Amino acid sequence: MTVNKLIQSCMPAIGLPINPIQSDIVDMALASYNADGKNVFNSWPWDNSKLPEFSAPTPDASGIITFDITVDIIRAIRFLDDNETDFNEVGNGIFNEDEILAARYGKSINNKTWQALPDSTDGYRRIKVPLDNITSVIRVLASKRFIEVVIDDAYDSTNPTATPTDYRVASFEIDRAETAVREFMIDSLRMYLGIDGSNKASTNLQVAIDRETGQQNKEVRVLPRNPMFSKNRWNS
Amino acid sequence: MANKITDTSDQTFLGQDDFSGGMNCINPSESQCKEIRNGVIRTSAKITTRPGMRSYFKIGGGGYLSGFWLNQENWKASDVLHVGFWFPFDFVREVVVTDIQGIAIIRLSTMDENKTIFAANGYCYIYEEGYADEIACIPAIADTEEINFIQAVDKIWMFRGESLTPYVWDGGDDGFVPVDDPITGSAIKNSKTGLYHAGRMWVTNGDDVYASDVLDPTTYDYVYANWSCWKQQDVQGVTLHPFHESGILCFKKNRISLLDGINSAVLTGTNFTDYVRQLTVDEHSGCIAPNAIVTSGEDVWYLGYGGIYSLLRNQQNKIQIESVSQSSPVSNYIDRINWQYAHKSCAMTHDNYIIFSVPIDGATTPNVCLVYDRLLSAWAGVWDGALINPTKFLKDNEVPLFLASNFVVRRMFTTDPWDSENPYSDTPNWDATKTYQGTGELVYFEFNGDQIYRSLQTSLNISPETDATIWGRVDDIWSLYDVETYVNTRQYKWKPVTPPIRFNRSDVLFRHRNPKLTLNIGSEDHSTDKTLFTDEEYPQTEYDIANTPDWAETNENLDFNDPYRKDYTLYLTASGMYMNDEGLYVGIWKTHSLKFIPVVVSLQSIGVEITNSRGMIEINSIRFLAAPRRFGMQNVV
Numbered sequence: 001m002t003v004n005k006l007i008q009s010c011m012p013a014i015g016l017p018i019n020p021i022q023s024d025i026v027d028m029a030l031a032s033y034n035a036d037g038k039n040v041f042n043s044w045p046w047d048n049s050k051l052p053e054f055s056a057p058t059p060d061a062s063g064i065i066t067f068d069i070t071v072d073i074i075r076a077i078r079f080l081d082d083n084e085t086d087f088n089e090v091g092n093g094i095f096n097e098d099e100i101l102a103a104r105y106g107k108s109i110n111n112k113t114w115q116a117l118p119d120s121t122d123g124y125r126r127i128k129v130p131l132d133n134i135t136s137v138i139r140v141l142a143s144k145r146f147i148e149v150v151i152d153d154a155y156d157s158t159n160p161t162a163t164p165t166d167y168r169v170a171s172f173e174i175d176r177a178e179t180a181v182r183e184f185m186i187d188s189l190r191m192y193l194g195i196d197g198s199n200k201a202s203t204n205l206q207v208a209i210d211r212e213t214g215q216q217n218k219e220v221r222v223l224p225r226n227p228m229f230s231k232n233r234w235n236s
Numbered sequence: 237m238a239n240k241i242t243d244t245s246d247q248t249f250l251g252q253d254d255f256s257g258g259m260n261c262i263n264p265s266e267s268q269c270k271e272i273r274n275g276v277i278r279t280s281a282k283i284t285t286r287p288g289m290r291s292y293f294k295i296g297g298g299g300y301l302s303g304f305w306l307n308q309e310n311w312k313a314s315d316v317l318h319v320g321f322w323f324p325f326d327f328v329r330e331v332v333v334t335d336i337q338g339i340a341i342i343r344l345s346t347m348d349e350n351k352t353i354f355a356a357n358g359y360c361y362i363y364e365e366g367y368a369d370e371i372a373c374i375p376a377i378a379d380t381e382e383i384n385f386i387q388a389v390d391k392i393w394m395f396r397g398e399s400l401t402p403y404v405w406d407g408g409d410d411g412f413v414p415v416d417d418p419i420t421g422s423a424i425k426n427s428k429t430g431l432y433h434a435g436r437m438w439v440t441n442g443d444d445v446y447a448s449d450v451l452d453p454t455t456y457d458y459v460y461a462n463w464s465c466w467k468q469q470d471v472q473g474v475t476l477h478p479f480h481e482s483g484i485l486c487f488k489k490n491r492i493s494l495l496d497g498i499n500s501a502v503l504t505g506t507n508f509t510d511y512v513r514q515l516t517v518d519e520h521s522g523c524i525a526p527n528a529i530v531t532s533g534e535d536v537w538y539l540g541y542g543g544i545y546s547l548l549r550n551q552q553n554k555i556q557i558e559s560v561s562q563s564s565p566v567s568n569y570i571d572r573i574n575w576q577y578a579h580k581s582c583a584m585t586h587d588n589y590i591i592f593s594v595p596i597d598g599a600t601t602p603n604v605c606l607v608y609d610r611l612l613s614a615w616a617g618v619w620d621g622a623l624i625n626p627t628k629f630l631k632d633n634e635v636p637l638f639l640a641s642n643f644v645v646r647r648m649f650t651t652d653p654w655d656s657e658n659p660y661s662d663t664p665n666w667d668a669t670k671t672y673q674g675t676g677e678l679v680y681f682e683f684n685g686d687q688i689y690r691s692l693q694t695s696l697n698i699s700p701e702t703d704a705t706i707w708g709r710v711d712d713i714w715s716l717y718d719v720e721t722y723v724n725t726r727q728y729k730w731k732p733v734t735p736p737i738r739f740n741r742s743d744v745l746f747r748h749r750n751p752k753l754t755l756n757i758g759s760e761d762h763s764t765d766k767t768l769f770t771d772e773e774y775p776q777t778e779y780d781i782a783n784t785p786d787w788a789e790t791n792e793n794l795d796f797n798d799p800y801r802k803d804y805t806l807y808l809t810a811s812g813m814y815m816n817d818e819g820l821y822v823g824i825w826k827t828h829s830l831k832f833i834p835v836v837v838s839l840q841s842i843g844v845e846i847t848n849s850r851g852m853i854e855i856n857s858i859r860f861l862a863a864p865r866r867f868g869m870q871n872v873v
Contacts, residue, residue, distance in 0.1 A: 016833065020830065
């Protein structure tokens with residue numbers, strides 16, 4: 001559902017037609033989407049098995065990779081062979097390490113590990129990788145960053161892909177949480193117009209998170225494995 | 237009615253559906269608006285887009301005589317020097333002039349129809365229904381002369397200024413010739429213009445007014461038919477205007493007098509001056525533009541310094557001047573008049589309108605029409621547009637015309653909401669000698685075909701095709717001269733209730749034909765100024781009903797007349813259009829509304845600005861649901 005559709009779905013709650021929508025209502029709805037939607041996005045329990053893959057840009061001379069705006073938290077890295085592009089292809093995986101861990105162990109940073117660096121001055125995520133075993137294909141698993149939507153003056157309905165962040169083009173990625181974002185937007189709009197809010201947003205968000213966490217298969221990681229029902233117990 | 241701020245139970249509608257009070261920028265009443273541009277109020281007290289205008293006859297680049305007589309010097313005869321050929325009849329042809337020096341609508345007894353006579357580029361022409369012919373002027377007139385034509389005693393009199401001899405034309409082949417000296421008496425005075433009234437020709441020279449003998453505009457008496465108006469006081473020059481059956485108003489820039497009794501019979505042994513009284517009408521205000529005087533009913537309206545004033549005849553048959561200017565409701569435009577060039581203003585009456593064309597802001601020629609509607613007894617507002625620049629109004633039978641500041645004669649009105657049928661020929665040519673200010677001036681320039689460019693930056697001598705930062709090429713030329721209707725309402729207040737008040741669901745209801753609508757709300761303290769809708773359009777192909785396929789623009793399904801389409805404005809496509817014997821309903825208005833909830837910071841009052849930049853709109857009603865707001869409470873409406 002595009003953000004525009006989300007905004008339109010809010011209109012009955014404030015008694016306005018879905019088309020055309022007055023501009024300050026659109027402005028307010030977008031402000032709410034960019035704030036509350038980001039909050040929903042960030043509170044979402046992203047499962048390890050659902051982390052998206054990204055291609056890392058080429059490191060600079062110091063081994064620093066600056067990611068684009070779509071990348072948030074880097075979780076895993078593989079250096080792949082030239083002809084491999086899939087993260088699952090066996091390649092040269094490297095581990096994360098930082099200065100504090102290295103100091104705690106009384107060692108220098110392992111030159112086979114990668115380190116998280118502070119963001120660039122532009123706010124983009126950065127890491128540092130070892131230069132000695134760099135390959136041309138570096139794939140990462142990372143959580144995505146919430147992309148704010150805007151009113152793009154260049155929007156053209158016949159060529160929407162040219163303006164991907166325009167609210168008439170962009171969609172909220174987590175479809176299960178759309179109703180929660182919608183309720184947040186309705187509350188904001190009602191407050192803007194001087195009407196009491198419904199305050200159903202938090203409940204809706206919890207429902208969505210519960211569904212995400214409670215109703216789908218997950219890898220269960222327990223150490224030691226099956227401690228209560230181990231073969232040793234029955235055999236003892 | 238609620239009258240306490242703690243009373244939250246009442247609510248009301250603010251707004252208006254009666255716009256019959258027109259425009260009043262100072263203190264608009266219930267039925268008035270603060271500003272109306274390009275609107276008329278003739279249908280059920282609603283504001284509607286004014287009709288468009290167009291050129292009266294086409295101008296083009298071919299030249300006045302080009303292509304019609306293929307003979308040397310365009311002669312219609314053969315001799316040693318002229319050996320080509322010509323057609324022995326006249327075609328309908330284009331008239332190309334760059335500088336009309338004077339123009340009038342005339343009809344001599346030998347003519348079957350009205351004709352337009354005009355002097356341009358040092359020549360004199362007479363025009364009728366697409367055909368123009370030259371009238372000889374012997375000796376020739378100069379192309380710098382300012383000329384006025386007056387019809388009197390079945391002749392056309394050409395006044396050329398106070399230093400040049402007037403000419404006269406009897407309609408014959410000899411053309412214009414200098415006015416003969418009379419057998420007795422004195423000759424006609426050189427004058428800027430004349431007035432034929434009560435059987436006499438009245439001419440001015442300096443501060444003096446001369447009257448001819450009855451029915452003899454060639455014979456004058458410089459002693460007993462001569463009056464001075466405030467001799468050597470005020471700025472020199474007198475403008476004459478008839479006032480009822482026996483008076484002539486003599487306007488100077490800051491003074492007015494009346495010659496009364498000019499229709500008297502002069503008995504033998506007496507002189508004309510014995511019968512004519514010269515009365516002082518006003519010592520402090522006058523008329524600053526010779527063409528900006530107009531009679532409407534009992535009133536004479538004129539443009540003076542500071543406003544538009546009126547004189548009228550009261551019930552005692554005396555002249556009476558209105559102590560308050562008529563133009564105070566449009567004083568926001570009066571204050572913007574460029575008084576240095578206001579002498580080029582002009583006025584006319586038509587269809588119960590009184591129209592004054594004046595230059596405002598930095599304009600050196602008139603660029604805005606102030607329109608008073610006598611049916612409403614109110615100002616309908618102002619009309620403007622890039623091609624609305626009258627310097628003189630004319631009337632050809634029922635058709636009002638004006639001479640534009642770029643010397644094109646334009647016709648008022650058409651039923652279409654645009655001011656040009658041909659933007660290429662209506663847009664002025666690029667002038668290498670002119671400095672363009674970068675304020676959006678439009679010019680025609682031929683470069684890889686016909687092009688129109690818009691001035692983006694100040695430029696001189698830089699032709700439009702050379703620098704895209706200075707000149708921007710106009711792509712959509714057919715929208716260049718659309719009529720833009722603008723309405724700024726008064727501030728709506730709930731008078732019995734002490735603010736704060738909160739506005740809730742509101743709407744603007746309108747009828748339209750292919751509109752492009754922008755709606756803005758604002759409060760009088762400027763704390764709120766917000767555009768809520770921008771360029772809202774209603775496509776002709778879409779329906780208001782969900783899940784209905786779009787209408788095919790060629791009408792191949794023969795369903796043009798089906799109801800509930802968003803707009804019924806009829807535009808033919810390049811592919812043409814199908815039509816059955818039911819035909820097509822043209823001119824259908826469609827009604828829509830814009831609904832919104834206005835958020836006003838000051839919680840006191842609200843006004844609306846509506847701008848329609850294309851097509852036509854008729855504003856039916858503006859409504860705001862309002863309720864008093866209790867302090868500290870949110871959910872009150």
